[in-house]
Amino acid sequence: MSIEAPEPKYVAPTLRDRIGRIWAPVLIDGKGPFRLVLDTGASHSAVTAAVAQALGVPLGGALVRLRGVMGTAAVPAIQVASLVVGDLQIDSTVLPIVPDALGGAQGVLGTEGLLDKRIYIDFQHDLITIKRSHARRADRGFVTVPVKILPGHLLATTAYVGTIRTTAIIDTGAQTSIANLALRQALLSRRKHYQFTTDRIIDTTDTEAEGQGANVPPIRLGDIRIESAHITLGDVAIFDAWKLTDEPALLIGMDALGTVDVLVIDYRRSELQIRIRGEG
Numbered sequence: 554m555s556i557e558a559p560e561p562k563y564v565a566p567t568l569r570d571r572i573g574r575i576w577a578p579v580l581i582d583g584k585g586p587f588r589l590v591l592d593t594g595a596s597h598s599a600v601t602a603a604v605a606q607a608l609g610v611p612l613g614g615a616l617v618r619l620r621g622v623m624g625t626a627a628v629p630a631i632q633v634a635s636l637v638v639g640d641l642q643i644d645s646t647v648l649p650i651v652p653d654a655l656g657g658a659q660g661v662l663g664t665e666g667l668l669d670k671r672i673y674i675d676f677q678h679d680l681i682t683i684k685r686s687h688a689r690r691a692d693r694g695f696v697t698v699p700v701k702i703l704p705g706h707l708l709a710t711t712a713y714v715g716t717i718r719t720t721a722i723i724d725t726g727a728q729t730s731i732a733n734l735a736l737r738q739a740l741l742s743r744r745k746h747y748q749f750t751t752d753r754i755i756d757t758t759d760t761e762a763e764g765q766g767a768n769v770p771p772i773r774l775g776d777i778r779i780e781s782a783h784i785t786l787g788d789v790a791i792f793d794a795w796k797l798t799d800e801p802a803l804l805i806g807m808d809a810l811g812t813v814d815v816l817v818i819d820y821r822r823s824e825l826q827i828r829i830r831g832e833g
Contacts, residue, residue: 561679562576562588562679563575563576563577563578563588563679563680563681564576564674564675564676564679564680564681565676565679565811566676566677566811566812566830567807567808567809567810567811567812572728572729572806572807572808572811573676573807573808573810573811573812574590574656574658574728574807574811575590575591575674575681575725575807576588576589576590576591576658576681577589577590577591577638577662577681577683578638578681579636579637579638579660579662580635580636580637580638581600581604581608581633581635581636581637581648582608582610582633582634582635583635584607584608586638587600587604587607587659587660588657588658588659589638589658589659589660589661589662590658590660590661590662590725590726591662591672591674591681591725591726592661592662592663592664592724592725592726592757593664593706593707593708593723593724593725593726593818594622594707594722594723594724594725594726594727594791594804595620595661595663595664595726595757596663596664596665596705596706597649597663597665598636598643598646598648598660598661598662598663598665599619599648599649599650599651599660599661599663599757600631600648600649600650600651600659600660600661601650601651601652601653601659601660602650602653603653603659604659604660605631605648605650608631608633610631610632610633611631612629612630612631612650613629613630613631613632613647615630616628616629616630617629617630617647617649619649619651619757620791620794621756621757621760621791622727622731622754622756622757622789622790622791622804623754623756623760623761623762623789623790623791624756624760624790626759626760628649628650628651629649629650630647630648630649630650631647631648631650632645632646632647632648633645633646633647633648636648638662638683639682639683639684640670640683640684640685641666641667641670641683642666643665643666646665648660651757651759652757652759656728661726661757664705664706665706667683667706667820668702668706668820668821669685669686669820669821670683670684670685670686670820670821671683671684671685671686671687671689671817671818671819671820671821672817672818672819672820673815673817674815674816674817674818675814675815676811676813676814676815676816676830677814677815677830686819686820686821686822688819688821688822689819689822690822691817691824691826692826694828695815695817695826695827695828696775696776696777696826696827696828696829697775697824697825697826697827698710698774698775698776698777698824698825698827699775699823699824700723700823700824700825701823702820702823703795705795706820707722707795708722708723708818708825709721709722709723710723710774710775710825712772712773712774712803712805713772713773714732714736714739714740714769714770714772714782714784714801714803715740715743715769715770715771716743716770717736717739717740717743717801718801719736719801719802719803720797720800720801720802720803721772721774721802721803721804721805722795722797722802722803722804722805723805723810723818723825724804724805724806725806725807725810726757726806727804727805727806727807728806728807728808729752729754729783729784729785729806729807729808730772730782730783730784730785730803730804730805730806730808730809731754731764731784731785731786731787731789731803731804731806732784732785732786732787732801732802732803732804733786733789733792733797733798733801733802733803734786734787734788734798735798735799735800735801735802736786736801736802736803737765737786737787739801740767740769740786747767747768748767748768749765749766749767750765750766750767751763751764751765751766752764752765752766752785754785754787754789762787762789763787764785764786764787764789765785765786765787766783766784766785766786767783767784767786768781768782768783769782769783769784770782772803772805772809774805774825777813777827777829779809779812782809783808784803789804791804792804812830813827813828813829813830814828814829814830814831815827815828
């Protein structure tokens with residue numbers, strides 16, 4: 554006889570055979586909660602067509618532009634009166650309709666309204682809270698990583714892939730970590746031979762492409778060290794949109810972020826507060 558533990562409801566860690574994820578319970582027009590992927594790489598929230606149907610909101614006639622990692626797509630949208638999760642409330646907003654290819658999620662929670670918020674993500678206890686930040690310092694046992702908030706509310710920090718100084722974008726909406734061509738070139742200049750794999754990249758527009766996967770030297774974010782890192786290298790459109798093509802850049806996804814015990818994103822303090830798995 555086997556006993557199966559219930560699937561985590563909102564937060565799942567990265568394990569050897571599974572990429573972690575962060576789903577926030579969001580009320581839309583007072584209905585739900587709907588589980589939306591927390592996506593710090595998306596400037597705007599979006600939902601699936603099934604959510605629009607559940608809300609009873611007709612799709613608008615005009616199309617809106619939806620940006621994914623691989624490019625953009627014109628999609629329908631709905632107008633809603635409110636979107637609420639924790640202390641976050643967004644009134645009268647347009648939500649693009651994303652393809653229903655989000656691993657069971659019902660949409661994307663973007664970064665609008667988060668600039669004064671503190672997001673607490675506990676992978677061990679299946680917990681996410683979004684509250685107003687009081688600029689509180691990290692608790693004992695946490696490591697802090699300073700970040701810069703770039704246009705579009707992107708969270709950027711300096712990382713090192715081995716000895717290569719890299720601009721790292723913290724993207725909780727991405728399953729895997731992706732490097733630009735400049736980082737690929739820098740890696741190959743230091744070591745000529747890599748055992749490349751063929752990796753699939755699928756974004757929120759349901760666009761699919763292939764990249765080259767490789768195991769790379771440890772990635773360092775401040776005092777955080779990510780061992781046995783596997784990243785996908787390729788000519789990915791989002792780096793061009795972010796104006797991050799000339800120098801090494803890396804999108805750090807949930808394959809890496811989900812390996813910690815607790816992740817706190819404090820937008821007001823412009824920092825990550827991280828408790829390493831097994832050290833709590």
